Amino acid sequence: MDLLLSDRTYVVTGGSSGVGLATVAELLAEGACVATCARDGDRLTAAIADVAPDAGDRVLAVSADVRNRDDVAALVTGAVDRFGGIDGLVNNAGGSRMAPLWETSLADWHDELDLKFAGVLNTVDAARGHLAASDAASIVNINAVLAKQPETRLIATSAARAGLLNLSKSLSFDLAPRIRVNSVLLGLIDTGQWQRRYAESGDARPFADWEHDIVADRGVALDRFGRADEVAAVVAMLLSPRSSYVTGTTVEVAGGVSRYV
Known part of the structure; x- marks a missing residue:
């Protein structure tokens, strides 16, 4: 099915790895133009060259920290100047803070909430x-099932993600009817973060064995980590004009990990 993304322009934050990079690749493959950012500009440029070597002038990659308003304004202005406007935004920049409650400092809380x-x-x-000028404007906020199902090992991240889910719902009303806003809730997605945690664990077993123990402990129905490209496909659909009557909702890409209705 043609998602009608060709020749449209999308901004994707956190595009140097994982879900962000997979989303950039997916949108470029659909014929869209993409402006993306990461704090490490050299890493971002190298990553895009690896996954989309033929993107040419359809991609704009800049160094930016989404917590800095001037950086973000420059990213959006650059996208408009290069491509003539923007049709969608994917808020992906972020991460997880692995720490229980009393090992999370107040400074850690401030940092986590600021990022989210x-x-x-x-x-x-x-x-x-700029989005309001598009005939198919859409925002997708990348979030996690933690927003509905707190994890004691990720206490600050869980709380911040719950707040982001609430904010996303508010945005869907505030920006309607011109701009749609939806959330994608991630489960255990095999990105660089999980590879790093595996390396830091010191486990001598193959990654697949370590993975199996993790998904069994978390109760993942599909019995595996998800892939970044599986998330990107859902993001592309929510950005698409094909989803023109979908706003204020959440889509889980979590392998059945959720234990709530």
Whole structure:
């Protein structure tokens, strides 16, 4: 099915690895133009060259920290100047803070909340005027099932993601009817973070054996980690004009990990 993304322009934050990079690759494969950012500009450029070597002038990659309003404004302005406008935004920049409650400092809480909230509000504020000029404007906020199902080993991240889910719902009303806003809730996705945790664990077994123990402990129905490209496909559908009557909702890409209705 043609997702009608060709010749449209999308901004993707956190595009140097994992879900962000897979989303950039998916959108470019659909014929779209993409502006993306990461704090490490050299790593971002190298990553895009690896997954989309023929993208040419359809991709704009810049160094930016989404917590910095000026950085984000420059990203959006660059996208508009290069491509003539923007049709969608994927708020993907972020991460997880692995720490229980009393090992999470107040500074850690501030940092986590700043990343989850300012990282979205800065980009939405910079982009909303341009998005309103599109006939198929869409925002997708990458979140996690932690937003509905707290994890004691990720206490600050769980709370921040719950707040982001609430904010996303508010944005869907505030920006309607011109701009749609939806959330994608991730489960255990095999990105660089999991590879790093495996390496840091010191487990001598193959990654697949370590993975099996993790998904069994978390109760993942499909009995495996998800892949970044599986997330990107759902993001592309939510950005697509084919999803023109979908806003204010969540789609889980989590392998059946959720234990709530």
